[in-house]
Each structure stands twice: as structure tokens, then as C-alpha cells.
Amino acid sequence: MLEQWFPNVDWEKMWEATVQTLYMTAISVVATFILGIILGLLLFLTAPGNRWENKVINFIIASFVNVFRSIPFIILIILLIPFTVWLMKSMLGANAALPALIVGAAPFYARMVEIALREVDKGVIEASQSMGANDWEIIYKVLLPESMPALVSGITVTAIALVSYTAMAGVVGAGGLGNLAYLEGYQRSNPDVTLVATVIILLIVFILQIIGDVITRSLDKR
Amino acid sequence: MITLKGLHKTFNAKSGVVKAVDDVNIEIEKGEIFGIIGYSGAGKSTLIRMLNLLERPTDGTVSIDGMDLSRLKGKELRKARQEISMVFQHFNLLWSRTVKENIAFPLEIAGVSSTERKKRVDELVKLVGLEGRENAYPSQLSGGQKQRVGIARALANNPKVLLCDEATSALDPKTTDSILDLLVDINKQLGLTIVLITHEMHVIRKICHRVAVMENGRIVEQGHVLEVFQNPKEDITRDFVNQLADPGDIHKTLDHLAEEYPEGKVVNLTFVQESAEKPLISDVLRKFAVDINILQGKISQTQEGAYGKLSVLLQGEEKDIQEAIAYMESHHVGVEVIQNA
Numbered sequence: 001m002l003e004q005w006f007p008n009v010d011w012e013k014m015w016e017a018t019v020q021t022l023y024m025t026a027i028s029v030v031a032t033f034i035l036g037i038i039l040g041l042l043l044f045l046t047a048p049g050n051r052w053e054n055k056v057i058n059f060i061i062a063s064f065v066n067v068f069r070s071i072p073f074i075i076l077i078i079l080l081i082p083f084t085v086w087l088m089k090s091m092l093g094a095n096a097a098l099p100a101l102i103v104g105a106a107p108f109y110a111r112m113v114e115i116a117l118r119e120v121d122k123g124v125i126e127a128s129q130s131m132g133a134n135d136w137e138i139i140y141k142v143l144l145p146e147s148m149p150a151l152v153s154g155i156t157v158t159a160i161a162l163v164s165y166t167a168m169a170g171v172v173g174a175g176g177l178g179n180l181a182y183l184e185g186y187q188r189s190n191p192d193v194t195l196v197a198t199v200i201i202l203l204i205v206f207i208l209q210i211i212g213d214v215i216t217r218s219l220d221k222r
Numbered sequence: 223m224i225t226l227k228g229l230h231k232t233f234n235a236k237s238g239v240v241k242a243v244d245d246v247n248i249e250i251e252k253g254e255i256f257g258i259i260g261y262s263g264a265g266k267s268t269l270i271r272m273l274n275l276l277e278r279p280t281d282g283t284v285s286i287d288g289m290d291l292s293r294l295k296g297k298e299l300r301k302a303r304q305e306i307s308m309v310f311q312h313f314n315l316l317w318s319r320t321v322k323e324n325i326a327f328p329l330e331i332a333g334v335s336s337t338e339r340k341k342r343v344d345e346l347v348k349l350v351g352l353e354g355r356e357n358a359y360p361s362q363l364s365g366g367q368k369q370r371v372g373i374a375r376a377l378a379n380n381p382k383v384l385l386c387d388e389a390t391s392a393l394d395p396k397t398t399d400s401i402l403d404l405l406v407d408i409n410k411q412l413g414l415t416i417v418l419i420t421h422e423m424h425v426i427r428k429i430c431h432r433v434a435v436m437e438n439g440r441i442v443e444q445g446h447v448l449e450v451f452q453n454p455k456e457d458i459t460r461d462f463v464n465q466l467a468d469p470g471d472i473h474k475t476l477d478h479l480a481e482e483y484p485e486g487k488v489v490n491l492t493f494v495q496e497s498a499e500k501p502l503i504s505d506v507l508r509k510f511a512v513d514i515n516i517l518q519g520k521i522s523q524t525q526e527g528a529y530g531k532l533s534v535l536l537q538g539e540e541k542d543i544q545e546a547i548a549y550m551e552s553h554h555v556g557v558e559v560i561q562n563a
């Protein structure tokens with residue numbers, strides 16, 4: 001039946017592309033999560049009135065974040081070509097997409113992290129200080145756990161954005177479903193390939209959203 | 223135990239320089255419950271926050287148990303803070319942790335081993351009466367229960383001093399009383415020194431041994447609770463004391479009565495300690511040719527004895543009334559004549 005409805009779809013290739021999309025998404029989500037939290041924490045802690053108040057560092061990070069957040073992803077990929085080639089020795093394949101994906105998404109997520117941290121009750125931070133907690137303890141025992149639901153829902157939004165970034169990256173040479181839809185579907189006029197690739201991407205997005213929502217809800221005891 | 227010397231704190235706010243705390247000198251004894259009362263904005267929170275250096279004094283010294291706190295920094299300061307706990311108006315619990323985990327928090331910071339932690343948490347849960355709620359999250363607790371967690375958490379590392387910043391101001395009157403009872407229990411059982419700030423005279427009356435009245439960053443009056451109640455020197459103190467005796471509009475009613483009985487005198491009597499327990503009224507009736515109508519009265523217990531207020535209508539010859547008043551004054555009863563309007 002599948003043969004009949006989607007005569008041009010090579011299911012093996014489709015599966016391979018799906019795995020590549022999942023791979024790119026997974027690696028870049030993990031890296032974005034870590035990098036975004038570090039950047040977000042620095043943004044938050046160096047802001048005026050906070051523990052590590054520092055105008056210069058705050059300005060530098062904020063500028064970096066704002067610039068990279070504002071560059072359209074497709075242009076970012078092109079701008080990063082020399083960097084990617086230097087780092088990955090190639091512009092093709094799933095790995096080649098990773099630098100651009102992470103550089104594009106981490107600043108975006110860092111802002112969400114900063115906003116989430118600002119929502120943490122100042123009184124709770126103060127209570128921890130009054131108990132003799134040091135900065136590190138305040139970060140990992142208070143700031144991160146108390147903002148975790150927002151951090152998770154933020155990474156969910158970011159992960160979904162990353163899925164569509166992988167598709168764009170696919171068009172300029174990285175693998176995955178976007179690449180397949182463009183090369184096999186669009187350029188060879190096989191609309192059924194494009195359609196199947198789209199459906200799979202939608203499924204990935206839905207599943208990510210559901211997982212994110214479930215985790216967020218189970219973490220939130222407020 | 224706690225000595226505050228020449229303590230100042232100024233803030234450079236956008237609107238100008240704010241002298242939040244202005245030359246405060248207080249000596250607090252070991253094991254006492256010391257209250258600081260004042261209206262909102264008086265500088266109470268700023269003052270109490272300097273006792274654990276959450277706020278650094280602009281000038282002056284804070285010493286606790288002979289140690290000059292204002293000199294400490296970094297690690298030493300964090301260590302010292304484990305002995306000076308704080309309870310907050312809005313509880314400031316971690317919502318992401320259960321009751322048990324919240325109480326364990328300061329123990330984790332102090333580096334207590336996990337088996338020790340468990341044991342100590344169980345003791346504390348019992349001490350504050352939260353058995354059965356150990357695994358609840360703060361959002362599942364009532365205000366009073368949350369404050370019990372706050373208190374248990376504050377006691378975890380066996381502090382020398384407990385600081386309470388409006389610990390009952392977010393609670394209803396009944397819950398307030400149960401929390402105050404708990405604080406008195408802890409003070410007696412553990413011999414803990416407690417410093418609390420409040421804007422409610424009721425709190426001072428119920429649990430404090432000594433009180434300081436704060437206005438515009440300065441301590442305008444301080445002393446033993448009963449002395450201050452009996453003989454308030456400043457207007458603001460009198461306002462606070464009256465807030466306690468008068469549930470609202472009684473003064474108006476008394477003025478009204480003064481008008482209604484022009485031949486008599488409406489008099490407010492203040493009894494303290496022994497005088498509250500002597501048969502003064504029957505003495506007066508026997509000794510002087512006056513009639514006494516009791517209009518209203520109230521006796522409250524403080525940590526240092528009874529304190530009573532009685533409003534009476536004295537009727538009779540002017541001379542007899544004057545003699546009766548003099549007699550009562552000579553028996554350590556505060557007498558305030560309400561003037562006819």
C-alpha cells in the first residue's frame with residue numbers, strides 16, 4: 001500500500017534521514033542546554049544588583065547573545081562556514097551542521113534561562129545566604145532547581161526550533177529530513193517524498209512538545 | 223550576647239540618601255526574647271538584616287557572642303551565619319523541595335552527613351509539630367505550617383540566635399498565636415536568644431521580655447515590656463500600647479460616656495504585675511464615698527507578668543473622687559482621666 005501511495009519514497013533513505021535529524025537535534029539540544037544555562041547564569045549573576053554584578057562582562061555577554069540571536073539562521077550558517085570547516089574539516093553531513101545549530105540556539109536559550117532565573121524568589125536566595133550558602137550552592141541548590149520547570153519548557157521550545165534549523169541546514173548540505181525533502185523531493189519533483197519528510201518532522205515536533213510538557217508538569221510543585 | 227554599637231545604615235537611593243538605621247545602640251542578653259516594634263519604613267528590616275550581615279553596616283559594629291561580625295568576610299562569614307538563623311515574613315521556602323528537604327537544606331550547607339541529616343530532620347519535624355506532613359511540598363501547606371517549616375529550618379544547625387523578620391505578619395491571629403507559642407517553647411527549651419521585629423504590639427506583649435521602639439531609623443525608647451507598657455514615654459509608644467488595649471473605637475465610646483455622665487469621671491486604669499492581682503476596686507469602694515461603674519476591662523499576660531487595663535466611671539463628690547484617684551496612684555496603678563468633651 002505504501003508503494004502505491006508514495007511511489008518515489010525510498011524508505012531506507014527516509015529512515016536514515018530521520019536518524020540524522022534526530023542525531024543533529026539531540027546533540028545540539030544537549031549542547032544548547034549546557035551552554036545556554038552557563039550563558040544565562042552569567043547574564044543573570046552579572047546583572048546590576050546581583051551576586052557578581054559586573055557591567056563589562058554583562059555587556060559583553062548580552063551583546064554576544066543579542067547579535068547571534070538576531071542573525072537569521074540561514075545567514076548564520078553561511079557566516080559560520082569558515083569556522084565550521086576549521087572545526088569539522090568539512091561542510092557536509094550531520095556533524096557539519098552542529099556548530100551553526102548550537103551557535104544559533106544557545107544565545108536564544110540563554111535569554112530564556114536568564115528570564116527564568118529572574119523569576120526565582122529573591123527571598124529564597126536571601127534565605128539561603130542567611131543559612132551560609134556560598135555562590136556555587138546557591139546556583140545548584142536554589143537557582144537551578146527553583147527555575148527548572150521554566151528551564152525545561154524553554155529547552156522544549158528551543159528543541160522545536162532546532163528541528164526546523166536542522167531542516168534548513170539540510171538544504172545547504174547537512175543531512176537529515178530537510179536535505180532529503182530538498183534534494184529528492186523538490187529538485188526531482190517527487191512531492192510524496194516532501195510530504196513524508198514533513199509528516200515525520202511534524203511527528204518529531206509533537207513528540208518533543210509532549211515530552212517537554214510532561215516533564216515540566218511533573219517538576220512544577222508550585 | 224548581642225551588642226549593637228553606633229549602628230548606621232544609609233542607602234543612596236534614586237530619590238536621595240535614606241538614613242534607614244541611625245545610631246542604634248542595643249544590648250541583648252543571652253536567652254532573652256527581644257522585640258523591636260515600629261511602623262512600616264521605620265528601618266526594622268534593615269536593622270535585623272545587619273545582625274547576620276545580609277546588610278553591611280555603613281558605620282558601627284555588630285558583635286555576637288563576643289565576635290565582631292562586621293569584620294567577617296567570605297567563608298568565615300558564611301560559617302558564622304550558620305549560628306544566626308533567620309525566619310522570614312514570607313517563609314522563603316524552596317517550593318521545589320518537600321518539608322523534609324527544606325529542613326535538610328541548611329544541614330547540607332553545613333556539610334552534615336546524610337544519616338545525621340535524616341535523624342536531625344526527624345527531630346525537628348517533631349519539635350515544630352509537623353509529623354505526617356514531612357513529604358508535602360510547601361504549596362500543600364497552610365501559612366502556619368509553612369512558618370513551622372521555616373522555624374525548623376532555622377533551628378537545624380543549633381543556632382545561638384534566631385532572628386525573626388515579621389515572622390507572623392502574614393498569618394491570621396489564631397495562627398499567629400500558635401507560632402508565638404512555638405517561639406516561646408523554643409526559647410525556653412533551647413535557651414535560644416530571639417530577636418524579633420514586628421509592627422504588632424500584640425506580638426511584643428505575648429512573647430517579648432524587652433522591647434525597643436523604632437521610628438525613622440532611631441530607637442526612641444527601650445526597656446522591659448511591662449515598664450514600657452505602664453509608663454510609655456514617647457507618643458509613638460503610647461500609640462502602640464493603646465493599639466493593644468483598645469480594640470478599635472473604645473476611646474470614642476469613653477468620650478461619649480464622659481459626656482453622658484457629667485457628674486462623674488471616666489478613668490482609665492493601668493495595672494501591672496502585683497497591682498493587677500490586688501483587690502483595689504473593693505478597697506476604694508470601702509475607703510471612699512464613691513461609686514464605681516466598670517465600663518470595660520481586659521487583663522493580658524506578658525512574659526513578665528500580668529498587665530491590665532480597666533475603664534471605670536467614678537461618681538461622687540469631686541473631693542472624694544480626687545482622693546480615690548490619689549489612693550489608686552499611690553498603689554502603682556496608672557490613672558488617666560478622660561476629659562469631658
Ligand SMILES: Nc1ncnc2c1ncn2[C@@H]1O[C@H](COP(=O)(O)OP(=O)(O)O)[C@@H](O)[C@H]1O
Pocket residue numbers: 233234235240241242260261262263264265266267268269
Ligand atoms: N536596598 C535599599 N535601597 C534603598 N532604600 C532602602 C533599601 N532597603 C530599605 N530602604 C529604605 O530604608 C527605609 C527602611 O526600610 P525597612 O528597613 O524595610 O523598614 P521596615 O522593615 O521597618 O518597614 C525605608 O525608607 C526603605 O525605603
Ligand SMILES: [Mg+2]
Pocket residue numbers: 266267268388
Ligand atoms: Mg520590614
